[in-house]
Amino acid sequence: MTKGPQPNKLISETSPYLLQHAFNPVDWQPWGEEALDKALKEDKPIILSIGYSACHWCHVMEHESFENEAIAQLMNDHYVCIKVDREERPDVDQVYMDAVQAMGLNGGWPLNVFLTPEQKPFYGGTYFPAKNWAGLLENIAEAFIKQRQELEDSAEKFADHLGGSVLEQFSLSSPESSFSLAEISSAAGRLLPKFDTIWGGLQKAPKFPMPSIWLFLLRHGHATNSQQLVDHVHFTLIKMAQGGIYDQAGGGFARYSVDGEWFAPHFEKMLYDNAQLLSLYSEAYQVTENPLFKEVVYQTVKWLEREMLHEEGGFYAALDADSEGVEGKFYIWTQPEFEAIAGDQKEFIKDYYNISENGNWEHGRNILFVTDAIETVGGRHQLPIAQAKQALAAFNERAMQVRASRVRPGLDDKILTGWNGLLIKGLADAAIVFKEDKFGKLAFNCASFIKSKAWHSGVLHRTYKNGEAKLYGYLEDYAATVDGLIKLYEASFDREWLQFAYLLSSKVMEEFFDNEERLFYYTSSKGEKLIARKKEVFDNVIPSTNSIMAHNLHKLGLYFENNDYLTLAEEMTARLKLLILTEPDYLTNWAMMAGQLAKPTAEIAIVGPGAGKLAGELQQTYLPNKVVAVSEKETDALPMLVDKKMVNEKATVYVCYNRACQRPVGTIKEALSLIV
Known part of the structure; x- marks a missing residue:
């Protein structure tokens, strides 16, 4: 034998x-x-x-x-x-x-x-x-x-x-440097010549989504009334959502497209991309009110629920590009396969998704992608918009039924804490913008999963599988989780999450901070020692862990009136000033932080019965440079809320800058008039 x-x-x-x-x-x-x-x-x-x-x-x-x-x-x-x-x-x-x-x-x-x-x-x-x-x-x-x-x-x-010093390697700036909006506009301007005005994104192939680039340009364009920046972000997000990089039938983005047109994806789907893109498309919807962006968010969350959600509340890491040894086989269509499910509006669907008899991709196969808006394609086929949308939804449903019978791509079923932290933020952003309780519930369950399963014995662990959390967490795990928890507080105003974020940040200060360079190591002082202990400063497909921590410290510093955190966030960002201004491509999360430091952050406290409702109304206005603290009671121990009293026994809004508050008001309209 x-x-x-x-x-x-x-x-x-x-x-x-x-x-x-x-x-x-x-x-x-x-x-x-x-x-x-x-x-x-x-x-x-x-x-x-x-x-x-x-x-x-x-x-x-x-x-x-x-x-x-x-x-x-x-x-x-x-x-x-x-x-x-x-x-x-x-x-x-x-x-x-x-x-x-x-x-x-x-x-x-x-x-x-x-x-x-x-x-x-x-x-x-x-x-x-x-x-x-x-x-x-x-x-x-x-x-x-x-x-x-x-x-x-x-x-x-x-x-x-x-083992070299980050300061010496990159000639980092003095920690006393400060930023002006004009300087940040100059950094944004360095990206302008690189824009792809035909397909969106930057002029390169392969093309990665790079969410932090577009979030920076969206926020800065909005803050400075630069329509050119906002328009290019809007155009880029449309093109990404129409491309093959987006799963047109099932939702969710692939890791990148191999070409410059967002057409042919490398079909793997990563949790970290989709988490950040939920945040980006939600924010972009607030600025543009483009219904396509709302559809992308809802469809992507549906995919996450359907294919990536663990029964305990966390989310899996990734889906493979391959099935049956063939890249993309799960997602692509031959002409006969398409014909079998096309339905009554076959010609319209064929036109809308660019289906070709000989295949629009390799080996006679088709990738579903869109080049014209549904209104345009529907018009070519004399289809009223409502009928066109109905036909498209029916086709997508049939396509998903067929896909359900195919051999699925491999699932990487480990749960990574840092990537789940990014997703908590994405879901909470979507919950705030769309007032969607289901998104908030998914974010809450995911945060509860991390707190109960990944956090124990004073350690946040990196990975969870088969009922066991293991590996000492890295700065990514702490920083991304803290970021997600702060956003979850903003979506729910449940103090538990802000307190947990503050606790985790205290651990980061204890175990990851290099006091000499005023930046954080990637690994804990209590973790395994390798031949070098690195610091991550460049933003990539995931923003650098140091830039995420700078944002975290700035927000927590305001919520808890912690001057050490506020000063450190400023020092860290100042260290990167020269690089931010001269090479912004891989420092856009830092550039966003610099933008918040160049113009004071609005500290908005709302107290009294009905405070949560007022906060929800406030959050419908696009104001990325703010922190909001809420209590339905008049007295609250959160430092940012201490001594904030109701006026006339009604919910009252305080708009403050650098802890100096303007006159309290009773409506969001009045509060918005006080925000500079």
């Missing part, structure tokens, strides 16, 4: 990505003391291979190389082979991604890095075709024996680079 393939040491892990590799013939081990000690004991170089479950090219390299017996033998003979899920261990990914980029190589995933037994990197890259990978394995194994000193010297140089 022949034995089937035997598992390696990844079989005991909970990460779906690591489990995908558990039956490779490579002797993979998870990152940890056992594997690192083995490399030292056997004096072997380490292959560190980093990816994530929804990564298409990770799957390709696994199939071509890591399932290849001959290549696996090379790896096992000469190396200690370690697999890392970058979503579970962003600290490890961050260190070695920086190293590969310092080598002058492009970063990305899969990330494959060669380390000395002491964990110091000396070579790396991303995806390697099988033949190239086999050749590289042989060459490095030989060099490790014959040119060991050269490799050690190179590794030492990269290790020194990784």
Whole structure:
């Protein structure tokens, strides 16, 4: 009787990505003391291979190389082979991604890095075709024996680079610098020449949503009455919502489009993108009142509920790009498949979604995407708008029924605390803008999940699966959760969430803060020690953890009248001033913070019976640079509410700047007239 393939040491892990590799013939081990000690004991170089479950090219390299017996033998003979899920261990990914980029190589995933037994990197890259990978394995194994000193010297140089000061590396500004709106307008102006005026976004391919860029431009454009900025954001969000990057039938955005037209997505769906896009589309709706943006929010939340929600209230990490080994197969349509469900308004639907007999994409298949508004397409087919919308909704419903019978993409069913923090914020934003109780309830349940499952023994944990929370939380987990909790307070005015946010921020100050550079480390002083302790300052598809913390400290400083927090938020942002003004592309969350510091934040306190109702009315006006505290009682212990009294025994609104309050008023109309 022949034995089937035997598992390696990844079989005991909970990460779906690591489990995908558990039956490779490579002797993979998870990152940890056992594997690192083995490399030292056997004096072997380490292959560190980093990816994530929804990564298409990770799957390709696994199939071509890591399932290849001959290549696996090379790896096992000469190396200690370690697999890392970058979503579970962003600290490890961050260190070695920086190293590969310092080598002058492009970063990305899969990330494959060669380390000395002491964990110091000396070579790396991303995806390697099988033949190239086999050749590289042989060459490095030989060099490790014959040119060991050269490799050690190179590794030492990269290790020194990784441990360098952020202040020195990026020539950061003085913490005493301040901002003017004119300077921030100048930074926004640097993005103008990069706008894609035909397809929206910036002129580049592939195209990522990059929510913080558009949120910054929306807020700054609104604050300075720059219609050009607001219009480009509006145009970009329309084009994204119409593109193949958005799942037209089922809701939710893919991670990016491979082209510059938002047409052909890389079909993986990540929780962090969709969380932030809920916030962006909700805010944009307040400014533009475009009904398309409301539809996107509602449809995306419906997808999150249907496909990403864990029964305990948290949300899963990601959906794979592939099903049945084919990228996008779950989402695309042949002409016959389309015809079978097209219905009575076949020609209209075909025109609206750009269905082609020969396929608008690869291999005769079609991606659903929109180029003209429904009113325009309906007009071409003499369909009244109500009838056109009805036909479209009916088609989408049939399409979802067909998809329900298809083989689903893989689900990464771990729950990541930081990404759930982003989603709490997205859901709370949507609850505020659309006055939708269901969105608020989902946000509440998610926050309750984090508080009860991820937070225990004074530690916020990174990941949860199979009833167990594990891994010491990173700054992303703390910062994004605090951000979400503050927004949940603004949606519900339930003090529990503001107090929890304040508690978590106190932990961040204790365990992550570098008093010398006045910025935060990515890892806790109580977490695992790597060869370098990094700080994250650049905003990317997720804003940098330091920029999120600056926003958090500013808001909590106002709510709790904590001058240390307010001063630190200003100092952190000032540190980045030179970069914000000269290279804003990857500092837009910082630029948003600078905008709030350039113009005083409105501190709005509402007290007395009916205060919550008044707050809900206030929140229908687009005022991003504010904090709102509410109590239905006249006396309240929250510092921002202390000594705020009712006038004439009615709910009363106080508008304050820098703790100096203007005359109390009884209506939102009067309050708005006091906001500068």
